[in-house]
Amino acid sequence: MHDIIEKAVSRMHLLFIDESGTPPKPEAAQQGYFVIAGLVIPEDRWPGMRDKLTGLKRASGYRGEVKWRFFAPSNRDADNPMLEWDPAKKNEFRDRVFGIITEAKSCKIIACSSESSTAYGLGNCNSQDDLYFMTYKPVTERFQYFLQDVTRNSGRDTYGLIVADHRGKGDDDSMRQRHERLVQDSGRYSSKYANFIEGLFFSPSHMSIGVQLVDMVAGAIWRAQAHNDRTWFDRLRPSFRSSNTGQIDGYGIARFPKQGWRGTVLD
Template structure:
């Protein structure tokens, strides 16, 4: 069983704020069930070594500015950096763990006539991310000679958004293959969990943050630490496999 954990960096912007926000990222981490147990133990061990109690989130690594305390507030900035590095090392230590992401360029999205709202952006990114997960499951099935299945776990976003996403997921799973992939390897039903209760979503959040930073600020320091774990083509290409740009085009 393969588990796809999904989290986002920021929220999809409106058409008015698209130019300022620039990008929206859905980050996904695919973890085999037998590796999840080990990664959960790694997260617990690393947090204990830094005396971190509570949820690990990308935004908590920023320098504190006197606001509401976070689980990382007691750490100086250099210790935050080493903590993040240790977490990335734990994630990438398992070769079976794969990263799949979708990066949306918001101004280009709103240049398409069929995209009018932030929800449109989120849902189309979700569709592309789950499609790549299905393709990965198909590849694994062919490689080992029997069917490999997976489930999808998302961070909760609020009652209305969660209900809409469940409906979208159900529509995708029941598709007949016209303009939508046939999700034959994904077990029906979407699991939604609070990020502070999910090991996989906390890692997905760190992945999404690293990818957003690379595209928004042209800062690849964190992306380079996870680059070896992205899903790739048979020739080793990340583009279109581990990092899907949406919409297609020169941006």
């Protein structure tokens, strides 16, 4: 009976993550930006969002997975479902994809944007792999804060699971190991991620509705950060995790590193 009661009050949240941009090499002279975005979807909202995206694709004649890069005017990839679409039709479709996210009020966006030359100047960030993981870590922290907030506000246990886009066996294995050390190693981390379940899971983007949606989110954030184009960032802004006063800097979007940051602060 005790187990039945616990299951009744527990709730699962899925954090789908994907990146936009490429972590520049340490020797790269030009400042670069890299974004890892996360989309938090409560388990009971996932079926509805899946059905909406599937229905939108069917109604629009869109065949295949949704990717931010497909919307670029210069993208002529053979697998781009929008090769023959004009810009207006592309933007209408993109707006409706983002509407699926913003209409789901219980879904939240969390992300981290890294500034490469500033990060490499720290002394402890010395490779592209380091930069990737140090951009990933603040996303996990804010997911844990989100789960704590939901637990406190709802009065019921809330747990989370992370699903990332599959990049390749070597990259996935490295990330899985570093994630596990982050969550499990040393006493100072063991309670910090108390609401996490299992480790880091991977799914190919063409097989994951959640990864496809967060790919779009990551692209919009990167576009705003790297090119100061807030068109689609502002479309998504209501869905970012924020403070009680509506601030998203530090809440919905972390900056790495925060100290010495020279670029635009998204808020």
